[in-house]
Amino acid sequence: MKALSTEEKYLALVKKQNHYNQALALLGWDARTGAPKKGAGQRSEVIGSLSSEVFALSTSDEMKDYLSELEQTTDSLSDITSKSVAESRKDYDRNTTIPADEYKDYVTLQSQTETLWEEAKDKSDFEMFRPNLEKLIEYKKKFIGYYGKETDHPYNTLLDDYEPGVFVQTIDEVFSELRDHLVPLVQAVTEAKKQPKMDNLFSHFPKDNQQALSKDILTEIGFDFNAGRMDETVHPFAVGINPYDVRVTTKYNEQDFRVSLFGTIHEAGHALYEQNISPDLMGTPLCSGTSMGIHESQSLFWEKFVGQSYSFWERNYPLLKKHANGQFDNMSLDDFYFAVNQAKPSLIRIEADELTYCLHIILRYELEKALIEGSLAVKDLPHVWNEKMKEYLQVEPSHDGEGVLQDVHWSFGAFGYFPSYALGYIYAAQLNEAFTSTNPKIDSLIKQGDYAPIRNWMTENVHQFGKSKKPSEILKDTTGEGINAKPLISYLQKKYTSLYEL
Amino acid sequence: MKALSTEEKYLALVKKQNHYNQALALLGWDARTGAPKKGAGQRSEVIGSLSSEVFALSTSDEMKDYLSELEQTTDSLSDITSKSVAESRKDYDRNTTIPADEYKDYVTLQSQTETLWEEAKDKSDFEMFRPNLEKLIEYKKKFIGYYGKETDHPYNTLLDDYEPGVFVQTIDEVFSELRDHLVPLVQAVTEAKKQPKMDNLFSHFPKDNQQALSKDILTEIGFDFNAGRMDETVHPFAVGINPYDVRVTTKYNEQDFRVSLFGTIHEAGHALYEQNISPDLMGTPLCSGTSMGIHESQSLFWEKFVGQSYSFWERNYPLLKKHANGQFDNMSLDDFYFAVNQAKPSLIRIEADELTYCLHIILRYELEKALIEGSLAVKDLPHVWNEKMKEYLQVEPSHDGEGVLQDVHWSFGAFGYFPSYALGYIYAAQLNEAFTSTNPKIDSLIKQGDYAPIRNWMTENVHQFGKSKKPSEILKDTTGEGINAKPLISYLQKKYTSLYEL
Known part of the structure; x- marks a missing residue:
């Protein structure tokens, strides 16, 4: 042998x-x-x-x-x-x-803080949470000292966990540009005379029917049920066990079908990525998405650029009506399209729409970067959070439970994670533009339910590589450039100017 | 430290x-x-x-x-x-x-033979299967030589895998006694004038309703859904991951509700055992059922001694009717009880009723013991199988697919496993008698749906010990004796003499 x-x-x-x-x-x-x-x-x-x-x-x-x-x-x-x-x-x-004992203490602190956070959030009591958050940040800073290779800014080391190759300098530029365009656009939409009629969306839509609808849509966009399954859960997610076994989950709200329908399309976007990683990478550390941001670009592309597009509903509004309870029978396609694309500043990130979402993220990025570099003290966090909410979204939390305490991330030390969500939007718009430049008839593909060209393009340019290509390489090879907020800005401006007749 | x-x-x-x-x-x-x-x-x-x-x-x-x-x-x-x-x-x-290389070759042979068996069974071609079966038996004999501690009979070493502490001598005695009583009883039942009316059992019973019925029954007998779940599968089984996570599975036949209902009660019997093992044993090699036979005694106790008893249907016939499709509205309780207890010789073990089942097992035991001791050649197996089927059950396979090739067990070398099924019946009857001796009103407990005394008795005497008590100790401590076929014989004689008016 x-x-x-x-x-x-x-x-x-x-x-x-x-x-x-x-x-x-x-x-x-x-x-x-x-x-x-x-x-x-x-x-x-x-x-x-x-x-x-x-x-x-x-x-x-x-x-x-x-x-x-x-x-x-x-x-x-x-x-x-x-x-x-x-x-x-x-x-x-x-x-x-990281010294083993120190890491063990950190893991214990993480788990204690996550439990503590739940209570603090329920009680809206930031002071209860503060000492632990301070300790977590101290650990983070110490760990950066141990293994950090990026010396320009300590936050770069954290970014490397989620978005390798992306640095503070770039994010600062891109997020500022995005913020400067979004704030006035959100304000205009809020003040617009024309607003969508939302009532029909909240009529009873039986769970079994929603499930059947989601299955139909997933099958149509190309989720492979022989290499995956769909189940119910409380906090929806997708998981790629391997490319031949990728599972999506969803939750059903019988008073708001959007939760499961758009949630399922979102998770299916993640799943299409994982299902189409090259089998050659199986069993290696390269067999998963290349970064949180690129992963999010796939879920958002399918959820927003496809699932919330007019063409998609030209095709699928009859299917929705078939599964629904009659509530859409007298609602025009245009009214329905406007309603599912309602944009409205709100306090809670996970309930935000595509126009306001990135502002929630930019706020968090600015705060956590300041915490890590030491220019912001933990005790000042709630105050600064509320100030920024007012500045960016014109809304202000009435208590910290719907403000600074709303997200779980910091409670388990996940600093550097939030930017990926906004990067996902930015990448999705860049990829959408790149696809459209060679396939200008994307709207008619969607309208015909002919998703194969889109899926194949994503597989060829993004999915197949898994972690064997860095996010920046994928962007460079598909768009010829780096991270660029302009395609997202222009997409949002065009869509919402038209919807709200600004 | x-x-x-x-x-x-x-x-x-x-x-x-x-x-x-x-x-x-x-x-x-x-x-x-x-x-x-x-x-x-x-x-x-x-x-x-x-x-x-x-x-x-x-x-x-x-x-x-x-x-x-x-x-x-x-x-x-x-x-x-x-x-x-x-x-x-x-x-x-x-x-x-066992030398590692030899074991590896054996595992490869096992997996090849299991695949080959499927084909041979489909084609009803024993000759195709024979060479592999011969090789498997040779391996088994060799392995017995390596690790066998019981010297009286080579088959004792195989029994030790499934039913530790039970030997050929005992099984020979007990199975002969059982066989000698069952053969004439089966014959009498077959020739009886009174026979059950079966038609209503095969009316359409929607799957969702069967599922709801099974959940109701499982909850009632005390399966803890907070420490378990129920799912659909092709070949039903129960699995104890740990005592706090025990899962049952079932399959639905809309033309025969008995498959899922009695199947689910059977698996729940296994599950109650696993759910009630003492948490003190968690994480040790003792945290599972003590033997295949004792495990089977629990599933059979709940399926047959409870689920197919008259008292159970006095209580639950209205519940069944509630979930059913109207087909039982004009069927009397007595007719229904007779129908679900139909006894009829048949060719296929897994479809056999409680009266004829043990004869299928005794036949297999006699054959595999002879194969291991070398008194029967593999080539003579089909012939002897058919002879014995005629002798014990008065039926004869028309081809080997419904005869000697029907079971998967031998194809993966599971010799010594079959006796556990009949031992399960024997133990169940012994435990039933032991319980009844101190709780003579078992029928009224069942009729009232008051299963706690039964379940607690099983937990106290069987479940809690896991593998920390051997099967023989459990029997000794509950019944004061060893393996004894008499309680089963007397239960079957009484029940079927009355049902068939013999």
Whole structure:
């Protein structure tokens, strides 16, 4: 029997990690789709054991030796191996530079703070939450000191977790430009005389009918039910266990069908990405979306640029009526289209529409960057939050529960995550423009339900590469440029000027 | 920090095995309850990686050292640890005495033969299957030579896998007694003038209604939906991931509601066992049913002794009618009770009723024992099978697909498994008699839907112990005796003499 090469041994090791991660993904999906309540404790322990093993493999002596050896011979490695080695190296460095005891304390603090946050949010009591948030930020700063490679700004190291290759300087520029255009547009829409009629949207729409509608739409846009499934949950998500097993979830509100319909299309956008990653990457660290932002670009492209487009409803309004309870029988297509595209400043990010959403994100980005660089104290957070809400969206929280305490992210130390949501919108608009430049008849494709050209273009240019291409490479190769807010600005201006007759 | 004792280190190691086994149980459940088809290949690989790890842990140097050390100091160990050590030792010996290469070849043969069996069964071609079956039996004999501790009969070693502490001599005696009483009783029933009217049972019964009925019944008998769930599948099963997460599955036949209703009660019997194992055993090798036979006694007790009893239908016939489609509105309770207890010799084991079922098992036991001891050649199997079917059940297969090829078990080398099914009936009758001796009003408990005394008695005497009591200890402590076919014989004689007016 021939001895295995170091490359083969390395690939076997990352495959093992990948298999454990697949089991973890299934455990996570199961926990959120009907697993019995009483099993929560044991489930956490099982997840803990498997996660520890994945961590142990990532920092093992074998891993260390394989990486050092393979890094000397990158030229002779396959492209997949050499890019995988880079991912494993990043993992290795991150997981070995933080002292184990310190990391353990941090994980404990994370979990305590997440529980504390729920209570603080319910009681709208920021002071209760403040000391823990301060500690989390101190840890974050310390960790940046340990493994940070980007020296311009400490926040760059956090960004690298979610959006590798994107830096504060770029985000500052792009977000300012976006903000400067959105604020007046939102104001104009708010003051517009023409406003949508919303009542029919809130008529009773039975859950089973919504489910059937979602299945029809998912099938039509090309979600592969032989490589995935759709289930009910409380906080919808999509999970790619592997490209042949990608699951979407949704929740049903019988008084507002938009929650499940647009939610499902959103998750299906994530799922189409995961289902179309090249099978060649299976079992390697490259077999997932390349960044949070690019992932979000896919979900938002399908949800907003397709699912909320006029062409989509020219085609699908009859289907909706078929599944609905009669409430749309006397509502014109134009009125319906206007209603599902209502834009209105509001306090809560997760309920925001596509016009106002990015302003919620920009606000969070500005605040968390200031917290990390030390120019903003945690105690001043609620005050500054409210000020900015007023400035950007002309609304002001009546208490911190609907203000600074509304999101879970900071409670588990996820700083650097929020920008991805707005980047997703920006990327989606850039990709939409790139597709349209070679396929100007996108509207008629959508109207005919002929999604294959769109899906294939996304697969060819985005999906197939998984993590083997960085976000910036994908943008460069598809649009010829870097991150650019202009396509999003122009899309929003055009759409909302017309809808609201500004 | 105090150093861990060997006992603590051992318990941590088996806990890790247990956590991996929980993940494997979930993967298995998922594969059979709607996991996407295309994911099958990756799912096998993930299962393979986790199973290899569990195997590696069971034969690791740490395990070896811990076991040797702890076996020297059993007196100072907790009861749970010392019984766990015995289980781990059994595993260790079994997994280390078979040469790894040989075991690998065997596993490959198993999987090939299972695939081959499907084809052979479809084509009713025993000759096609024969060479592989011969090889499997050769492996089994060889393995018995490696790890067999019971020297009286080679089959005893196989029995030990499923029914530890039960030997050929006992089974021979008990099964002969049972067979000698069942054969004439089956014949009398077949020739009886009075026969049930079956037509109404096969009227259309919508799936959703069957599902609602099953949920009502499961809730009533005490299946805890906060520690379990119920899903649809093709080949129903129950799985205990841990006592707080036990899942039942069922399949629906809209032309025969008995498939799902009695199937669900059967699986719930398994589930009640797993849900009521003492939480003290969690994370140890003792946290599951003590044997296949005792497990089957629980499913059969609930399915047959409760679910097919007259008292049960006195209470639940109105509930059934409520969920049904009107087909029972003009059927008397007595006619219905007779119909769901129809006894009729048939060719297929899994479709057999409670009167004829054990004869299918006894036949298989006699044949596989002869194959293992070498008194029967594989080539003679079809002929002897058909002879015995005629002798015991007065029916004869028209081809091997409905004869010797009908069961999957032998195709993956599961010799020694079949007796458990009949032992389950025998145990169930013994436990039923033991319960009734102190609770003579069992019929009125069932009629009132007051299942708590029955369930609590089972928990106290059977469930809570998991694997910490052997099957024989459970029998001894509840009935004061060993395996005894008389309670089953007398139950069947009484019930069927009355039903068929013999």
